[in-house]
Amino acid sequence: MKAKDQTGRVEIRLAGEGGQGMILAGVILAEAAAIYDGKNVVQTQTYGPEARGGASKAEVVISEEPIDYPEVLTADVLVAMSQEACDKYASNLKKDGLLIVDIDKVKRIPLTNAIKVPITRAAIESSGKAITANVVALGLLVGLTNVVSRDAIEKAILARAPKGTEEMNYKALERGFAEAQALLAVKQKA
Amino acid sequence: MTVRLMQGNEAVGWGAIAAGCRFYAGYPITPSTEIAEMLSRELPKLGGIFIQMEDEIASLAACIGASVGGLKAMTATSGPGFSLMQEHIGYAAMAEVPCVIVDVQRLGPSTGQPTSPSQGDVMQARWGTHGDHPIIVLYPTSVSEAFDLTVTAFNFAEKYRTPVILLLDEVVGHMRERFESPPLEEIQVIDRMGTDVPPEWYKPFGDTISDVPPMPSFGSGYRYHITGLYHDPMGYPTQRLDEINPWIERVHRKINNHLEDILLYREENVEDANVVIVAYGATARSARHAMKLARQHRHHVGLVTLYTIWPFPEEMIQRVARIARRIVVPEMNLGQLALEVERLVGRHKVIRVNRADGEMISPQMILDALEGA
Numbered sequence: 001m002k003a004k005d006q007t008g009r010v011e012i013r014l015a016g017e018g019g020q021g022m023i024l025a026g027v028i029l030a031e032a033a034a035i036y037d038g039k040n041v042v043q044t045q046t047y048g049p050e051a052r053g054g055a056s057k058a059e060v061v062i063s064e065e066p067i068d069y070p071e072v073l074t075a076d077v078l079v080a081m082s083q084e085a086c087d088k089y090a091s092n093l094k095k096d097g098l099l100i101v102d103i104d105k106v107k108r109i110p111l112t113n114a115i116k117v118p119i120t121r122a123a124i125e126s127s128g129k130a131i132t133a134n135v136v137a138l139g140l141l142v143g144l145t146n147v148v149s150r151d152a153i154e155k156a157i158l159a160r161a162p163k164g165t166e167e168m169n170y171k172a173l174e175r176g177f178a179e180a181q182a183l184l185a186v187k188q189k190a
Numbered sequence: 191m192t193v194r195l196m197q198g199n200e201a202v203g204w205g206a207i208a209a210g211c212r213f214y215a216g217y218p219i220t221p222s223t224e225i226a227e228m229l230s231r232e233l234p235k236l237g238g239i240f241i242q243m244e245d246e247i248a249s250l251a252a253c254i255g256a257s258v259g260g261l262k263a264m265t266a267t268s269g270p271g272f273s274l275m276q277e278h279i280g281y282a283a284m285a286e287v288p289c290v291i292v293d294v295q296r297l298g299p300s301t302g303q304p305t306s307p308s309q310g311d312v313m314q315a316r317w318g319t320h321g322d323h324p325i326i327v328l329y330p331t332s333v334s335e336a337f338d339l340t341v342t343a344f345n346f347a348e349k350y351r352t353p354v355i356l357l358l359d360e361v362v363g364h365m366r367e368r369f370e371s372p373p374l375e376e377i378q379v380i381d382r383m384g385t386d387v388p389p390e391w392y393k394p395f396g397d398t399i400s401d402v403p404p405m406p407s408f409g410s411g412y413r414y415h416i417t418g419l420y421h422d423p424m425g426y427p428t429q430r431l432d433e434i435n436p437w438i439e440r441v442h443r444k445i446n447n448h449l450e451d452i453l454l455y456r457e458e459n460v461e462d463a464n465v466v467i468v469a470y471g472a473t474a475r476s477a478r479h480a481m482k483l484a485r486q487h488r489h490h491v492g493l494v495t496l497y498t499i500w501p502f503p504e505e506m507i508q509r510v511a512r513i514a515r516r517i518v519v520p521e522m523n524l525g526q527l528a529l530e531v532e533r534l535v536g537r538h539k540v541i542r543v544n545r546a547d548g549e550m551i552s553p554q555m556i557l558d559a560l561e562g563a
Contacts (some may be wrong), residue, residue, distance in 0.1 A: 034368035069479035
């Protein structure tokens with residue numbers, strides 16, 4: 001018997017360095033699923049004792065069914081925002097799992113079919129702030145996978161955005177969607 | 191009814207508020223800090239009191255004082271702070287002061303791993319303070335149970351005049367889940383029993399039918415003595431055997447005569463089970479995952495989730511052991527509650543599944559144990 005056989009759950013892992021907003025991204029994704037899409041969701045996290053730096057990871061499990069084991073068994077999606085995160089978690093992807101990396105941060109990529117996007121650079125270009133990289137990543141993730149609806153992720157991000165940063169976050173999200181759109185268009189052509 | 195994503199620690203805070211907690215004294219420590227954080231924000235809005243104390247010893251002392259003064263009181267900590275609180279847990283048990291102590295466990299011993307889960311304080315919660323004392327320890331597996339069992343912890347504390355410990359796994363304290371807040375009128379809240387006898391007739395530690403003496407607040411005209419020494423029905427120190435023995439018998443009886451009320455657990459698929467998993471906290475979720483898969487493969491596996499771990503549900507475990515060939519006990523420690531199960535059903539029947547490295551017990555570890563059962 002294999003524990004990972006249980007179907008009906010979508011398992012997402014968002015990993016990077018402390019300070020990149022990976023845990024907040026996990027919380028927002030979970031809020032999108034729970035509040036706006038009405039699904040069952042469990043969000044967990046791992047982080048070190050440091051406030052900045054160190055490895056940081058958020059996990060989100062989404063299901064129509066009640067969720068028993070709360071953590072990721074084998075990920076359907078891994079977003080890796082640092083080389084360490086990619087090295088550590090890429091081997092725990094499902095066979096047809098999706099690896100998304102920030103190409104400016106991750107140089108050694110173990111999978112040929114990984115999605116490579118300069119996520120942090122796209123954040124700076126679209127919103128002027130590198131700290132919106134987590135929002136670009138969410139746009140990219142949702143645009144490629146539809147694990148939650150676009151409407152839900154947009155509402156969840158805007159509900160979380162501090163006053164005065166709505167526009168900035170909206171632009172970052174739109175950029176993430178656009179990157180996903182471009183990638184899907186290329187795939188369709190091929 | 192509003193739906194939101196809520197963290198386990200936050201749910202403890204909201205549960206406390208729903209139960210009528212209006213006093214919190216604590217010292218922040220990972221992975222429990224979110225409880226203090228949210229109560230520092232929410233309690234003052236309700237006219238309640240939040241105090242950040244100088245340490246965990248003082249924190250529980252303040253809670254005991256507040257409770258004697260008539261407020262429902264709580265503190266929260268993790269292993270290192272829980273160790274410091276042991277002295278006053280005994281004092282609360284001796285003085286029969288209702289209070290709730292939350293321990294969001296981290297990997298120990300000592301400072302250990304602040305952000306990693308462990309179930310290492312199971313025995314400490316029972317026996318950490320010295321001397322024979324009654325204690326109730328509750329253990330949620332999810333965010334909504336963290337809310338519910340916090341309410342229950344207060345209800346038990348007030349009803350039985352006893353400290354109640356709520357143990358959380360770091361995973362449950364920090365996880366976020368979909369949470370639908372129940373309507374306030376549906377939440378059962380129990381308050382301590384007061385008295386209408388004149389103050390000069392009141393016996394603070396006297397015998398009653400329920401074995402729980404009524405407890406009017408300090409400052410309401412009832413004056414009495416409180417001590418950690420063995421005391422007579424009026425609260426004054428005693429060395430008389432005919433006062434010591436009745437006291438220790440009564441405080442154990444007030445718990446042991448109400449096990450039907452106090453012992454909370456959930457049985458799933460036990461009736462036809464060859465093997466039953468006995469689990470608690472986040473580990474029970476790994477166990478349920480494993481059970482469902484095993485049953486898909488036509489293995490007759492059952493699960494008992496313990497919500498009350500102390501007092502230990504002895505009769506239920508013995509009943510389950512008469513049905514099942516083997517009992518699997520997974521724990522994020524090197525085997526603590528397994529000792530209780532083994533004591534009741536014999537070591538040959540019990541299969542332990544353990545890890546104490548800061549990672550959850552995986553469903554696969556339990557499945558492997560089931561295949562060998």
